[in-house]
Amino acid sequence: MSQNASPSKVSAKVGTFKHAMYAHKWLYIMIIPGVIYMIIFSYLPMGGLIMAFQDFSPYNGDTMLGAFVHSPFAGLSIFRKFFTGPDFIQVLTNTLSISIANLVFYFPAPIILALLLNEIKNVAFKKTAQTMVYIPHFISMVIVAALTAQLFSTTDGLVHHWLVGIFGRNHAPDIMSNPKLFVSMIVGQSMWKETGYGTIIFLAALSGVDVQLYEAAEVDGANRWQKMWHITLPAIRSTIVIMLILRVGTILNTGYEQIFLMQNSMNRGVSDVFDTYIYTKGVVNGNYSLATAAGLFKSLVSMIMVLGANKLAKMFGESGFY
Amino acid sequence: MAKTKQIKIKRSPGDQFVQILIYLFVGVFALITMLPFVYIVAGSFATERELTERAFFLFPRTISMNAYQYIFKTGDAIKGLRNSAFVTIVGVMINMTLSATLAYPLSRPYFRGRKFFTNMVIITMLFTGGMVPAYMLVANVLHLKNTFWALWLPGAINPFNMIIIKNYFQGLPVELEEAARIDGCNDAQTFIKIILPLSKPVLASVALFYAVTHWNSYFNAMMYISDSSKEVIQIVLRRIIFLTSSVANDSGFDWGSFGMPPQKAVKMATTVVATIPILLIYPFVQKYFTQGVMVGSVKG
Numbered sequence: 001m002s003q004n005a006s007p008s009k010v011s012a013k014v015g016t017f018k019h020a021m022y023a024h025k026w027l028y029i030m031i032i033p034g035v036i037y038m039i040i041f042s043y044l045p046m047g048g049l050i051m052a053f054q055d056f057s058p059y060n061g062d063t064m065l066g067a068f069v070h071s072p073f074a075g076l077s078i079f080r081k082f083f084t085g086p087d088f089i090q091v092l093t094n095t096l097s098i099s100i101a102n103l104v105f106y107f108p109a110p111i112i113l114a115l116l117l118n119e120i121k122n123v124a125f126k127k128t129a130q131t132m133v134y135i136p137h138f139i140s141m142v143i144v145a146a147l148t149a150q151l152f153s154t155t156d157g158l159v160h161h162w163l164v165g166i167f168g169r170n171h172a173p174d175i176m177s178n179p180k181l182f183v184s185m186i187v188g189q190s191m192w193k194e195t196g197y198g199t200i201i202f203l204a205a206l207s208g209v210d211v212q213l214y215e216a217a218e219v220d221g222a223n224r225w226q227k228m229w230h231i232t233l234p235a236i237r238s239t240i241v242i243m244l245i246l247r248v249g250t251i252l253n254t255g256y257e258q259i260f261l262m263q264n265s266m267n268r269g270v271s272d273v274f275d276t277y278i279y280t281k282g283v284v285n286g287n288y289s290l291a292t293a294a295g296l297f298k299s300l301v302s303m304i305m306v307l308g309a310n311k312l313a314k315m316f317g318e319s320g321f322y
Numbered sequence: 323m324a325k326t327k328q329i330k331i332k333r334s335p336g337d338q339f340v341q342i343l344i345y346l347f348v349g350v351f352a353l354i355t356m357l358p359f360v361y362i363v364a365g366s367f368a369t370e371r372e373l374t375e376r377a378f379f380l381f382p383r384t385i386s387m388n389a390y391q392y393i394f395k396t397g398d399a400i401k402g403l404r405n406s407a408f409v410t411i412v413g414v415m416i417n418m419t420l421s422a423t424l425a426y427p428l429s430r431p432y433f434r435g436r437k438f439f440t441n442m443v444i445i446t447m448l449f450t451g452g453m454v455p456a457y458m459l460v461a462n463v464l465h466l467k468n469t470f471w472a473l474w475l476p477g478a479i480n481p482f483n484m485i486i487i488k489n490y491f492q493g494l495p496v497e498l499e500e501a502a503r504i505d506g507c508n509d510a511q512t513f514i515k516i517i518l519p520l521s522k523p524v525l526a527s528v529a530l531f532y533a534v535t536h537w538n539s540y541f542n543a544m545m546y547i548s549d550s551s552k553e554v555i556q557i558v559l560r561r562i563i564f565l566t567s568s569v570a571n572d573s574g575f576d577w578g579s580f581g582m583p584p585q586k587a588v589k590m591a592t593t594v595v596a597t598i599p600i601l602l603i604y605p606f607v608q609k610y611f612t613q614g615v616m617v618g619s620v621k622g
Contacts, residue, residue: 141538142556146596157426298452
């Protein structure tokens with residue numbers, strides 16, 4: 001029966017690629033748009049990375065391709081300029097400050113909230129709280145920026161009004177423009193927006209825990225912390241590891257929409273990160289080679305970080321991501 | 323059940339206290355999450371005088387629709403909403419067509435070249451050309467600036483979303499497909515008549531993923547669209563909140579007895595108008611997103 005039903009098995013026996021292609025020609029037709037799309041929008045830009053090794057200018061040729069062909073080869077000089085330039089250390093410092101603050105405060109927040117939600121037995125309370133904390137995930141960064149501006153505005157912001165009540169008019173922190181508070185503001189926004197939604201994946205892992213384990217532990221006299229340490233945390237350990245790998249891989253990605261929206265002339269010294277630097281240098285100023293070199297550096301570091309973290313996770317006995 | 327209840331009663335006072343703290347913490351966190359929304363919605367219906375007099379209120383003393391009337395009269399936000407809706411609807415159709423047709427062959431174990439094409443996708447998840455080459459492709463090579471294509475084509479296939487669909491296709495029972503083949507369906511017919519109808523939950527959740535992305539997207543619109551008639555709502559909102567210093571006094575609009583343009587209320591009302599479409603689909607989104615995240619977390 002299965003012989004008739006599945007021509008693929010027959011073709012596999014015949015073994016010729018041509019035959020397989022003919023038998024499933026529709027699959028090959030179907031994949032064409034996706035493949036063309038990937039070639040144009042993912043692989044063609046990778047070819048554009050050659051700009052990082054050229055003194056590229058679009059005016060070097062009549063067409064884009066001509067410009068690539070006729071731009072002089074510059075070896076690694078662009079990278080040398082980028083790494084030794086005045087901005088590199090600052091941009092790297094700013095990016096890492098935000099990423100590390102995110103890793104320390106924003107990354108564990110959903111885990112903690114998930115553990116707390118897991119302790120809540122009142123179903124109605126839990127459902128309501130979950131519905132409320134998921135909402136910010138779905139709103140845009142522009143709205144987050146708009147809400148921040150309206151809440152923390154020094155003229156008429158609600159939270160600023162409260163801060164004035166606490167610290168006094170002259171000492172109330174101006175979150176929107178004080179460079180010292182920029183990282184806190186960014187991390188705070190991220191936490192407000194994503195902590196709730198981030199719990200979903202951990203709660204899902206927790207829902208798979210056998211209730212009998214807890215019951216057995218209770219019979220053995222385990223308290224709340226012992227149950228959490230010996231049952232709950234091991235249950236979500238591999239999820240935590242995978243989420244950590246993903247996060248570490250994005251260490252140079254600071255979410256340019258968010259930074260870009262919160263950037264202003266007052267905080268530029270601390271808010272210029274790789275993404276905004278690349279945008280300003282490349283798209284705004286037309287310094288294509290330099291911006292591409294910065295982008296290539298960022299892409300390479302991200303890739304090495306993901307692969308490295310993945311390998312590390314496997315060494316420690318977790319399943320990893322790939 | 324009875325056993326757990328018995329144990330619960332035996333809780334020590336200290337443990338009870340911790341339990342109360344947990345409820346309190348979660349409750350406060352949920353309320354803080356909601357606070358900005360409540361503040362904005364309440365404020366958008368208030369008069370400007372009340373907004374300057376009272377810092378925080380759940381219900382304005384005088385309900386004023388001035389801010390909303392202003393928004394609808396000047397029409398910028400409405401134009402933004404209309405453009406965003408169009409971009410989102412067409413964008414999602416492009417996303418889904420490209421993602422599903424790519425996912426199906428990749429999900430078939432008998433598809434020769436499956437490994438090659440899957441790797442082709444995975445490479446794009448690990449490494450990209452970056453912002454500048456992507457920008458130049460859209461702006462200088464394809465000349466899509468000031469067209470909605472610049473918002474539709476980059477990111478038309480999100481590899482993560484595509485893999486969610488692919489994993490779902492893989493999980494469908496093989497027998498159905500075999501039955502279709504016996505009935506004389508070729509791969510394309512099987513895909514359209516059998517696979518797609520069976521995959522409604524995952525298609526709905528991925529479509530919602532894409533829809534929210536399109537609706538919320540700001541950066542691409544900022545880079546590629548400068549034609550004011552093609553502005554999307556996020557651009558309009560950003561301009562009204564951060565760039566417009568004052569609501570026009572000379573718009574010939576009757577501000578009622580108070581006679582003052584509701585500066586703050588207009589900002590708030592615009593924020594509300596931009597948020598509402600997302601909140602309207604939130605009940606569906608919540609259901610499907612949770613499923614989508616679940617499906618996505620299954621490795622494959």
